[in-house]
Amino acid sequence: xxxxxxxxxxxxxxxxxxxxxxxxxxxxxxxxxxxxxxxxxxxxxxxxxxxxxxxxxxxxxxxxxxxxxxxxxxxxxxxxxxxxxxxxxxxxxxxxxxxxxxxxxxxxxxxxxxxxxxxxxxxxxxxxxxxxxxxxxxxxxxxxxxxxxxxxxxxxxxxxxxxxxxxxxxxxxxxxxxxxxxxxxxxxxxxxxxxxxxxxxxxxxxxxxxxxxxxxxxxxxxxxxxxxxxxxxxxxxxxxxxxxxxxxxxxxxxxxxxxxxxxxxxxxxxxxxxxxxxxxxxxxxxxxxxxxxxxxxxxxxxxxxxxxxxxxxxxxxxxxxxxxxxxxxxx
Ligand SMILES: Cc1cc2nc3c(=O)[nH]c(=O)nc-3n(C[C@H](O)[C@H](O)[C@H](O)COP(=O)(O)O)c2cc1C
Numbered sequence: 001x002x003x004x005x006x007x008x009x010x011x012x013x014x015x016x017x018x019x020x021x022x023x024x025x026x027x028x029x030x031x032x033x034x035x036x037x038x039x040x041x042x043x044x045x046x047x048x049x050x051x052x053x054x055x056x057x058x059x060x061x062x063x064x065x066x067x068x069x070x071x072x073x074x075x076x077x078x079x080x081x082x083x084x085x086x087x088x089x090x091x092x093x094x095x096x097x098x099x100x101x102x103x104x105x106x107x108x109x110x111x112x113x114x115x116x117x118x119x120x121x122x123x124x125x126x127x128x129x130x131x132x133x134x135x136x137x138x139x140x141x142x143x144x145x146x147x148x149x150x151x152x153x154x155x156x157x158x159x160x161x162x163x164x165x166x167x168x169x170x171x172x173x174x175x176x177x178x179x180x181x182x183x184x185x186x187x188x189x190x191x192x193x194x195x196x197x198x199x200x201x202x203x204x205x206x207x208x209x210x211x212x213x214x215x216x217x218x219x220x221x222x223x224x225x226x227x228x229x230x231x232x233x234x235x236x237x238x239x240x241x242x243x244x245x246x247x248x249x250x251x252x253x254x255x256x257x258x259x260x261x262x263x264x265x266x267x268x269x270x271x272x273x274x275x276x277x278x279x280x281x282x283x284x285x286x287x288x289x290x291x292x293x294x295x296x297x298x299x300x301x302x303x304x305x306x307x308x309x310x311x312x313x314x315x316x317x318x319x320x321x322x323x324x325x326x327x328x329x330x331x
Contacts, residue, residue, distance in 0.1 A: 009033035011228035028238035041068035063088035071122035113154035130161035162202035291322035
């Protein structure tokens with residue numbers, strides 16, 4: 001991928017960034033790079049691939065995030081991902097949950113740079129698309145200075161195309177995954193220093209970035225910014241990405257227009273048996289702080305979950321939103 005493609009991305013988030021969410025985000029930014037939820041190598045190799053990996057062509061550019069630590073299985077899963085048409089394969093070296101720890105992947109791999117390097121090398125051999133790593137600045141009692149350098153050097157030597165760094169440690173004992181996204185302190189300077197020390201490496205910063213203005217400020221230190229919760233919980237922020245980060249027009253002037261543009265996709269999904277709520281659940285924060293937002297949410301929650309609910313429910317919910325607020329008004 002070209003350098004520009006990494007400027008802004010939406011983070012991989014389990015249960016959140018599924019295919020419907022990504023289509024929604026794509027209607028808010030043409031340029032943001034979108035990540036799937038993490039899929040384990042076991043799921044990709046042995047699971048129902050179409051259900052797990054299938055996505056809509058309009059989601060491009062879209063990256064598949066894998067969880068695993070067996071180079072051969074990762075290579076096989078990466079190959080399958082490339083075959084499905086993903087634009088990038090990303091390896092999760094940041095997730096702290098017990099399930100992930102027991103499987104010896106995710107954040108605990110921060111302690112095993114050579115194994116991560118072997119994984120990256122195997123995936124690079126298997127596919128022609130970029131292979132990237134998403135990591136933390138360290139785990140537990142690691143010193144983030146040598147720990148992050150060691151991981152970065154090892155994976156870059158194996159051909160890793162970009163490093164996404166969640167700018168806080170993961171504490172593997174005693175904190176839940178949710179606490180591990182909030183409690184270990186953020187250290188953006190550590191990520192800036194990585195970029196400074198390895199200027200040829202594409203470094204993307206992640207963690208606690210509240211919106212597009214904050215994202216732009218990071219871009220004077222690193223090559224790209226990844227937003228997670230701010231993008232999902234307040235998706236209207238994404239309408240500012242194309243104009244403010246890429247200097248291009250947003251795909252739609254307003255959230256209402258973006259949702260209206262999703263109707264054909266929703267109709268097609270309903271015809272395939274998808275329930276309306278599986279799609280509209282991602283719209284909860286669409287009208288954050290706009291008059292009528294609560295009525296919009298309530299209508300979707302009450303009517304959108306009923307069997308047979310169709311696009312009429314979404315149209316009625318949109319009609320409950322007051323002014324046709326442009327993105328700036330929502331901000
Ligand atoms: C609900 C949820 C699920 C997540 N799932 C994943 C995941 O599957 N893979 C991953 O690398 N990170 C996952 N994360 C972490 C995010 O990708 C991101 O690193 C983290 O939320 C910090 O960024 P933020 O402060 O912008 O949200 C998840 C975060 C949330 C909130």
